Each structure stands twice: as C-alpha cells, then as structure tokens.
Amino acid sequence: MEIEKKIKELVEYAKIHLYLCEEDEIYFTNLLLKYFGLEKPYEGEVDTDHLASLPYPDEILEPIKEYLMKEKGLEEGEAERECVYLIGLLSPRPSEVDMVFSSLYENKPESATSYLYDLSIKNNYIAKSKVDKNIIWDAYYEDGSPLEISINLSKPEKNNKDIAKLVKAKASTGYPKCVLCEQNIGFAGHEKHPARENLRFIPLTLDGERWFMQYSPYVYYDRHCIVFHKDHIPMAVNRHILNCLCDFVDAFPHFFIGSNSDLPIVGGSILNHEHFQGGAHLLPLLKAKSKKVFFEKEGLTLSKVDFYDTCLKIEGKKRNEILDLGEKIINKWKTYDDLENEIIHESDGERHSTTTAIIRKENDVYQLFLILRNNRCNEAHPDGIFHAHKEYHHIKHEGIGLIEAAGLFILPPRLVRQCKEVEEALNMGKEEYLEKYPDLIDFERMITLMKNNNWTSREYINDVCKNILKNVAVFKDDSKGNKGLDRFIEAVLDE
Numbered sequence: 001m002e003i004e005k006k007i008k009e010l011v012e013y014a015k016i017h018l019y020l021c022e023e024d025e026i027y028f029t030n031l032l033l034k035y036f037g038l039e040k041p042y043e044g045e046v047d048t049d050h051l052a053s054l055p056y057p058d059e060i061l062e063p064i065k066e067y068l069m070k071e072k073g074l075e076e077g078e079a080e081r082e083c084v085y086l087i088g089l090l091s092p093r094p095s096e097v098d099m100v101f102s103s104l105y106e107n108k109p110e111s112a113t114s115y116l117y118d119l120s121i122k123n124n125y126i127a128k129s130k131v132d133k134n135i136i137w138d139a140y141y142e143d144g145s146p147l148e149i150s151i152n153l154s155k156p157e158k159n160n161k162d163i164a165k166l167v168k169a170k171a172s173t174g175y176p177k178c179v180l181c182e183q184n185i186g187f188a189g190h191e192k193h194p195a196r197e198n199l200r201f202i203p204l205t206l207d208g209e210r211w212f213m214q215y216s217p218y219v220y221y222d223r224h225c226i227v228f229h230k231d232h233i234p235m236a237v238n239r240h241i242l243n244c245l246c247d248f249v250d251a252f253p254h255f256f257i258g259s260n261s262d263l264p265i266v267g268g269s270i271l272n273h274e275h276f277q278g279g280a281h282l283l284p285l286l287k288a289k290s291k292k293v294f295f296e297k298e299g300l301t302l303s304k305v306d307f308y309d310t311c312l313k314i315e316g317k318k319r320n321e322i323l324d325l326g327e328k329i330i331n332k333w334k335t336y337d338d339l340e341n342e343i344i345h346e347s348d349g350e351r352h353s354t355t356t357a358i359i360r361k362e363n364d365v366y367q368l369f370l371i372l373r374n375n376r377c378n379e380a381h382p383d384g385i386f387h388a389h390k391e392y393h394h395i396k397h398e399g400i401g402l403i404e405a406a407g408l409f410i411l412p413p414r415l416v417r418q419c420k421e422v423e424e425a426l427n428m429g430k431e432e433y434l435e436k437y438p439d440l441i442d443f444e445r446m447i448t449l450m451k452n453n454n455w456t457s458r459e460y461i462n463d464v465c466k467n468i469l470k471n472v473a474v475f476k477d478d479s480k481g482n483k484g485l486d487r488f489i490e491a492v493l494d495e
C-alpha cells in the first residue's frame with residue numbers, strides 16, 4: 001500500500017463529505033505529509049466517484065491504521081486513536097459547525113439536526129459501520145404493546161456495581177472528568193478514555209443554562225442524541241429538569257427528549273454528569289395508548305399508560321400546567337411509601353424512589369411521560385426488587401435505564417454466541433452441553449422453556465424482555481397494584 005495515496009484519498013474524502021474547502025487542500029495535505037514524515041504527495045489520480053459513494057471513511061482509515069501498526073509500531077488501540085485524530089483534523093472546526101447549524105436552524109430545525117447527524121457519521125464520530133452490525137427486531141405480544149430488541153455489537157457491557165462505583169467516585173483529577181464533559185471536544189484520548197478529535201456538538205440554552213447537544217457514538221435508534229450540561233454536575237430529576245426538557249422540545253419539536261433517573265440500577269450508565277437522551281425515534285412507550293384516565297379537565301389529562309412498567313402520562317397544551325402536575329408527581333413519589341406493594345422510599349438514609357421523565361410534542365400538545373422507579377434491594381432480590389429478577393440476568397443484567405424502560409432493549413453482544421450454543425444444546429443432555437459450553441450454566445431456564453414451548457431463541461428473549469419490564473413496574477398490573485396506584489394518584493391530587 002502506498003500511504004501517500006491513502007492521504008490523498010483522505011483529503012479528497014474530506015472535500016466531498018466533510019466540507020473541506022478546495023483552498024485548504026494543499027495546506028492539509030502538507031500537514032499530513034509532516035505527520036507521516038513524508039516528503040511529497042501522491043501524484044497519481046484517485047477514484048473520486050468511489051470516494052463519493054462511501055457511507056463512512058472506514059475503507060480509507062483501515063489501511064492507514066494497519067500502516068501505523070506495521071510501519072510505526074503502534075498498538076491497535078493507539079493506531080485507532082491516531083485515525084480519530086486524522087479524521088478530526090479534516091473535519092470542520094467546532095465553531096464552523098455551530099455557525100452552519102445555526103443558519104440551517106433558522107430555516108428548518110430538522111435540516112440543522114440532520115446536518116450534525118450526517119457530519120457525525122461521515123467523520124466516524126458515530127461508529128456507523130459497527131452500529132450497522134447490531135441485530136434489531138420487533139417483539140410482538142398478544143397481551144400488550146410491542147417492544148424493540150437489539151443485540152448491541154458496538155459497545156461493551158457494564159454491570160450495576162461498576163456503575164454504582166462511578167457514582168460514588170469523586171471526580172478524578174483526570175482531564176476530562178468524564179466522557180460527557182465539554183472538554184472532550186478535540187481530546188486525544190488514552191487507554192481509558194476514547195479519542196474525541198472528531199466529536200462535534202452545538203450549544204443550547206435550556207432553562208437559562210448552557211447545555212450542548214451531540215449524537216451518541218452508538219446511536220441505538222434514529223438520531224439518538226445526548227444533551228449534556230456545561231458543568232460536571234450529578235443527575236437530578238426536578239422542576240428545573242422538566243423545564244429544560246420542555247425548552248428542548250420547543251426548540252426541536254421533531255425530537256423526543258428524556259432524563260434518566262438519578263439513582264443507580266434504575267438510571268442510566270452515567271449518573272455523575274447531568275444529561276438527557278433524545279432523538280427522532282418513537283420508542284414503544286411513546287406510542288402506547290392510555291389504559292386508565294385519572295382526570296381530564298380543561299385540556300389537561302393525566303392517565304396511566306398501557307405499558308409493562310408503571311408510567312403516568314400528562315398531556316396538554318399549557319406548559320405550566322404540565323410542569324406543575326409533573327413536579328407534584330415527582331416530589332410526591334420521592335417520599336411515598338406503599339408497604340403493600342413493597343414501595344419504601346428510603347432506608348438507612350439512602351433514597352430509593354425516583355422518576356424517569358420523557359417528553360415529546362405532538363403538534364402543540366406536550367406529552368410528559370413519568371415512569372415511577374425504585375431501586376431498593378432486599379434479600380430475595382439483592383440486585384433490585386424493581387429490577388430484572390435473577391432468572392433473567394443471563395439475558396440482561398445491566399441497569400434498566402430510560403431507553404429500556406421505554407421499551408427498546410439493548411442486549412449484550414455475548415448473546416449472539418450464547419444463543420447459538422443454546423440452539424445446539426437443545427439436542428444434548430445437560431452434562432454434555434455444560435462440558436462443552438460451561439457458561440450455559442445460567443441458561444437452563446432458556447433451554448427448558450424453548451423445548452417446552454417450541455420457541456426460537458428470539459421468542460424466548462421477547463418473553464424475558466416483557467417480564468423484565470414487569471419486574472420494573474412499581475405498581476404491578478393486578479388488583480393490588482392498581483389499587484396502590486389509585487391511592488398514589490389520590491395522594492398527589494389531594495395536595
């Protein structure tokens with residue numbers, strides 16, 4: 001391979017896909033020559049039609065990565081980070097991205113968010129080639145809303161204990177403090193921190209504060225964005241946060257936005273930096289119908305959503321009314337006990353109850369979804385009473401954050417291998433399969449149910465995901481749970 005030719009292809013790619021100006025071509029070519037220790041550029045032609053057809057730059061960066069490993073002696077991770085540097089160098093500067101975004105926004109907010117999305121794919125910030133490998137399917141049920149299930153092949157798995165440790169850990173003296181800090185932009189990264197030269201985000205003002213919007217490098221769904229606070233401050237769920245969410249959907253009515261809960265097990269994977277997740281996709285919960293209307297007056301409605309976990313929905317056009325009622329529910333829930341339903345808001349000085357809040361706008365109507373959550377553990381359920389119960393951990397052990405609680409499951413990559421092993425084990429005795437595949441020790445339930453019900457592994461997983469959300473429900477969908485929810489709503493409305 002001629003590295004000079006790859007450099008020329010990279011610069012051409014940047015001209016076609018990354019808004020690199022013709023006038024800057026020689027300048028950047030020379031910077032790259034210096035970087036690689038070369039004396040002059042490639043003089044032949046490159047196939048610009050082919051470069052124009054590339055959905056992402058992997059085809060150019062992969063040989064450069066190999067060159068850096070072979071010729072410069074870099075480890076694979078180092079070489080990958082160098083490739084991020086190179087594509088970041090050729091991407092428009094953050095201030096230019098902001099200017100283009102703002103001018104597109106003036107005409108049409110959708111074109112501004114599309115611009116940032118496309119740029120983030122074309123400069124490999126969104127690892128689209130990896131994301132495209134994810135396995136995704138819809139799960140349908142006779143007795144409830146459909147769910148969406150994906151096996152994520154683009155991101156490593158975290159467990160609850162790792163996440164709990166992160167919350168308690170003081171912000172390290174490290175720089176940047178976490179992967180959501182503003183200081184990531186242009187950061188070179190190292191073994192424990194990803195390279196971010198190709199990250200681009202745009203500033204926002206939400207409830208009078210400075211926030212930023214970027215896309216998730218793992219895009220779990222269409223235009224999966226992350227909105228994060230300027231400062232490294234912990235997550236919270238309160239009226240200010242509801243105000244921020246409303247400001248966001250006012251500015252980007254084509255996106256939903258939501259805040260994870262602010263506690264481990266029931267929150268997302270990063271609790272020490274205030275952030276939201278949003279996007280253009282309608283998660284299953286957001287499409288579910290109402291099951292019971294608690295009240296409806298003067299255009300304001302409060303209902304229970306027909307979904308597996310416990311979700312309340314407030315709808316109306318008047319923002320203040322939505323916020324007033326939303327705040328009341330969040331605050332009441334924080335200190336609410338219902339022993340009959342095992343709901344205890346605090347033990348040993350530790351808070352257990354919190355809310356996952358998601359908002360979207362349909363025409364002029366706000367829809368605020370509040371999922372009631374509780375992270376208490378007991379002897380029977382040491383990982384959480386309202387968390388995936390132990391018999392489902394072989395499928396999903398991680399915390400059930402906003403995306404899952406709203407019906408899109410992100411399952412670990414090991415399942416691809418394990419499902420194949422299970423299919424094979426169906427025709428084997430227990431001893432035989434355990435000898436061949438020792439980690440199927442936790443899959444006995446799966447093997448038995450697949451045999452008994454003549455299920456495929458997907459049908460089994462579909463059943464587990466529904467059951468996990470039922471575990472997450474703080475008020476179960478039975479007479480005891482429904483009466484409990486009625487009492488809670490009365491307590492909210494009485495105030």
Ligand SMILES: [Zn+2]
Pocket residue numbers: 177178179180181182231232233272273
């Ligand atoms: Zn941070």
